[in-house]
Amino acid sequence: MRVIIAEDAVLFRAGVVRVLTDAGCTVVAEAGDAPTLLAAAARHPADVAIVDIRMPPTHTIEGLDAARALRAEHPGLGVLILSAYLEPHYAMTLLEHGVRAAGYLLKDRVTDLEEFVAAVRRVAAGGLVIDPSVVAQLLGRRRRRDPLAGLTGRERDVLALMAEGRSNQAVAARLHLSPKTVEAHVRSLFGKLGLEETADDNRRVLAVLAFLRSADPAAQVAS
Amino acid sequence: MRVIIAEDAVLFRAGVVRVLTDAGCTVVAEAGDAPTLLAAAARHPADVAIVDIRMPPTHTIEGLDAARALRAEHPGLGVLILSAYLEPHYAMTLLEHGVRAAGYLLKDRVTDLEEFVAAVRRVAAGGLVIDPSVVAQLLGRRRRRDPLAGLTGRERDVLALMAEGRSNQAVAARLHLSPKTVEAHVRSLFGKLGLEETADDNRRVLAVLAFLRSADPAAQVAS
């Protein structure tokens, strides 16, 4: 199996190279950025490319764009995204071009080296490999494409004030409502945001986070 | 040069092992958590230990605690922290025990393998190695008023989880504490953030907002 590895973090890349060569694979090229990756793929026949999404120069989605280009230009080449981030929409973008010879794994969730090598082989052989937590988030995301879209105007008013750190009483005073009405709106917006009652969650904070994330789309790309 | 490597991310650890062995170093032990690290240091004479701060089981500062223990128990052993996060206060904690045979580097900023190996050798030989951006942030932190600056490490851990929308119970479970302890930390951090009890405020949300607004909070959060 011939592999190309595109990853700008040199220590991490060295690790992947080592694991694969120890397993008998041939690493035909290494790249630290997207242009180098594309040039390597043109020059070196390979079975699979392991690609990090965020690479220089922009550190945004250079790797993803390159992965898509690879799939278009080299139909026989498997592409495995190996990302530090749980980014379902990126996984979806990759899979739009077909669910064969593709993969999306999370760096932190690779705990068994043999499994990792097996996953790479599977993608090289035309299979699909995708981290279960990505699938779970994909499913969740289908239900609420835009979390705030389903809220009524009043619910949004209430949530905005919650997101300022206001108590229910203060929200009521500000909107000239009864505290009971605020509670009713809060309860309704929890349901619409898909926030179920669990022992592990503070739903008010989760609702506020949803609001803040929606108001600032750039925050979704952070970290 | 004999090296011990403590890092729970297996691919990354493999990378570090490869780079060092390729450079002629001897990796005498590998560890995926702090207790294994301490046991390895007791069993295998080494010149330097490369340690990740956040490791199992708590994923908080187990690595840092272990690093400090190493420095106390093995005076001749150099300790190089290799962290994914820019955490100046942790760097300071490490250096409090002396500025010899110590190092603090960021994973993402290791761009040259030979420099990395040279840095490891420097620490093994009793030198000090510290990433320039850590120094800059140390200096910058002095200039800016960061509301989180007055929080203890534990309080910051608790607040980070609150900011994920976790309940006190979930925070307790995650950090292996009693819910009562979490309450105590929450109460303490409210005071330090200057959040007084008023009828108009939801202080938990305000604390979360302070966390989200502070300088580079992501650098302080695991995962």
Added chain:
DNA sequence: CGCCGGTACCGGGCTAACCCTCAGCCGACC
């Protein structure tokens, strides 16, 4: 040695914020 801050955690008390069911009014739409 005593003091201090950090960490951990207890018992006990209180309430804001949640839950539920129910109800009324309004305007839009069929």
Added chain:
DNA sequence: GGTCGGCTGAGGGTTAGCCCGGTACCGGCG
């Protein structure tokens, strides 16, 4: 007219999260 969703809000019940005072241990420091 009847239905629907949005808005408003009541009564009643529960509890997570806050409060307080207190204890205990540890390491660092004077």
